[in-house]
Amino acid sequence: MPEPVLSVDDLTIRFHLKRGTLTAVDGVSFQIHKGETFGLVGESGSGKTVTARSLMRLIPTPPGEIASGRVMFEGASIYDMSREQIRDIRGRKIAMVFQEPMSALNPVFTVGSQIGDVLRTNLAMSRSEARARTIELMGLVGIPSPGSRIDSYVHEFSGGMRQRVMLAMALSCNPSFLIADEPTTALDVTIQATILALISSMIERFEMSLLFITHNLGVVAHACDTIAVMYASHLVEMGTKAEIFVNPQHPYTIGLLNSIPKLEVQQKYLSPIEGSVCNMLDPPGGCKFHPRCAHAMAICREAVPRFREITPSHYSACHLNDQP
Numbered sequence: 328m329p330e331p332v333l334s335v336d337d338l339t340i341r342f343h344l345k346r347g348t349l350t351a352v353d354g355v356s357f358q359i360h361k362g363e364t365f366g367l368v369g370e371s372g373s374g375k376t377v378t379a380r381s382l383m384r385l386i387p388t389p390p391g392e393i394a395s396g397r398v399m400f401e402g403a404s405i406y407d408m409s410r411e412q413i414r415d416i417r418g419r420k421i422a423m424v425f426q427e428p429m430s431a432l433n434p435v436f437t438v439g440s441q442i443g444d445v446l447r448t449n450l451a452m453s454r455s456e457a458r459a460r461t462i463e464l465m466g467l468v469g470i471p472s473p474g475s476r477i478d479s480y481v482h483e484f485s486g487g488m489r490q491r492v493m494l495a496m497a498l499s500c501n502p503s504f505l506i507a508d509e510p511t512t513a514l515d516v517t518i519q520a521t522i523l524a525l526i527s528s529m530i531e532r533f534e535m536s537l538l539f540i541t542h543n544l545g546v547v548a549h550a551c552d553t554i555a556v557m558y559a560s561h562l563v564e565m566g567t568k569a570e571i572f573v574n575p576q577h578p579y580t581i582g583l584l585n586s587i588p589k590l591e592v593q594q595k596y597l598s599p600i601e602g603s604v605c606n607m608l609d610p611p612g613g614c615k616f617h618p619r620c621a622h623a624m625a626i627c628r629e630a631v632p633r634f635r636e637i638t639p640s641h642y643s644a645c646h647l648n649d650q651p
């Protein structure tokens with residue numbers, strides 16, 4: 328197996344709040360290889376976005392704290408880098424596309440000037456070089472008539488077009504790693520499909536690795552080779568797309584899969600996972616999923632299940648897998 332591009336080892340992140348200490352990410356480990364597309368899935372509040380932001384050292388400290396673990400990118404430790412080194416990594420090597428482009432883009436500058444700024448800051452391009460490259464990038468991500476749209480403002484673009492602008496900005500410095508944090512959540516279904524197809528084609532064209540954050544297992548089915556499922560700060564299952572969809576092991580993953588509407592069967596009602604995510608300031612002991620799990624046993628209330636190997640590429644953290 329080649330060296331991973333990104334390696335996250337036993338990462339634990341806490342937030343020290345007035346109301347108490349919240350562990351947002353607890354002992355999370357995974358690796359992403361060159362060209363791999365990796366989906367991190369879970370409900371809101373599971374710790375996906377905190378994990379993603381920690382990879383670019385974007386966790387505000389305080390109140391945040393990297394309590395343990397390390398993140399290695401291309402062989403170097405992200406947490407041991409100087410401010411200059413990490414600034415160099417952001418945008419140039421790791422780029423991020425956010426969920427809500429309207430809040431990530433500045434409404435008082437034209438989209439062209441915002442993409443151009445990235446090019447001039449990171450690649451030391453002249454104004455005219457940056458403008459020409461911006462038009463090229465806007466065309467590449469499918470913005471029609473980029474030569475005239477370059478001087479438009481964010482409010483003049485639709486949601487899908489804004490996300491294309493975010494993608495053009497992310498691709499501007501030819502990064503080797505893209506983090507897409509719920510990039511399609513704010514879009515309607517048909518535009519979602521177009522943006523997903525665009526991200527996939529850009530990943531292939533620029534030979535990037537992808538970390539795709541979403542709450543929607545249906546979305547990762549299209550975008551990712553490997554899928555990790557997160558619940559209440561823990562990774563609960565990880566495997567190839569086929570392993571997760573054909574042979575899911577963890578009751579939470581099975582619940583997520585059951586809650587996807589199926590076109591091929593007549594369904595009167597959807598099958599949601601009962602209950603809601605636990606209070607992360609006062610989580611239950613043992614397996615954090617036990618108050619919602621139909622298979623919970625006595626041991627589930629007492630002991631945190633081990634993230635154990637099912638096959639060399641498939642892992643699950645459930646006491647059911649400890650049974651002989």
Ligand code: SF4
Pocket residue numbers: 577578579614615616617618620621622623624627632644645646647
């Ligand atoms: Fe359910 Fe127990 Fe498995 Fe947790 S460890 S998912 S409570 S069976």
